[in-house]
Structure formats: structure tokens, C-alpha cells
Amino acid sequence: MSSVEVSCLRIPELKGTESxxxxxxxxxxxxxxxxxxxxxxxxxxxxP
Structure with a gap:
């Protein structure tokens, strides 16, 4: 898995942050x- 995919998968965790x-x-x-x-x-x- 590429780092781009990993960072996108982490977005839901950041969603509730104040910023x-x-x-x-x-x-x-x-x-x-x-x-x-x-x-x-x-x-x-x-x-496959």
C-alpha cells in the first residue's frame, strides 16, 4: 500500500479534530x- 493511500485512510481519524x-x-x-x-x-x- 502506498503512503498516499495510508494517509487518506487516516483522514477519518482526523475528522473530529478541532482544527x-x-x-x-x-x-x-x-x-x-x-x-x-x-x-x-x-x-x-x-x-488476483
């Missing part, structure tokens, strides 16, 4: 993580 909620990026992080999760699951299904 994210104050800047309004919590929702953005949630959407990004959901979109990335779908791509990740799709990639996993393609593995």
Missing part, C-alpha cells in the same frame, strides 16, 4: 475518505 472542524474541512475530509475507500475497495477486488 478541521473550525476550518470547515471535516466534511471535505469525509467526502475524500469515502471516495478513496471506494477506489481502494475497487483496487482490492482487482487483485
Amino acid at each position: 478541521l472542524s473550525h476550518t470547515g474541512q471535516g466534511q471535505l475530509a469525509e467526502e475524500l475518505s469515502m471516495e478513496h475507500q471506494m477506489k481502494l475497495e475497487d483496487a482490492l477486488h482487482r487483485l
Whole structure:
């Protein structure tokens, strides 16, 4: 797994932090993580 995938998977953990909620990026992080999760699951299904 690449470091980019790992960092994206960690977004949900950061979602509730003060800095994210104050800047309004919590929702953005949630959407990004959901979109990335779908791509990740799709990639996993393609593995032999």
C-alpha cells in the first residue's frame, strides 16, 4: 500500500479534530475518505 493511500485512510481519524472542524474541512475530509475507500475497495477486488 502506498503512503498516499495510508494517509487518506487516516483522514477519518482526523475528522473530529478541532482544527478541521473550525476550518470547515471535516466534511471535505469525509467526502475524500469515502471516495478513496471506494477506489481502494475497487483496487482490492482487482487483485488476483
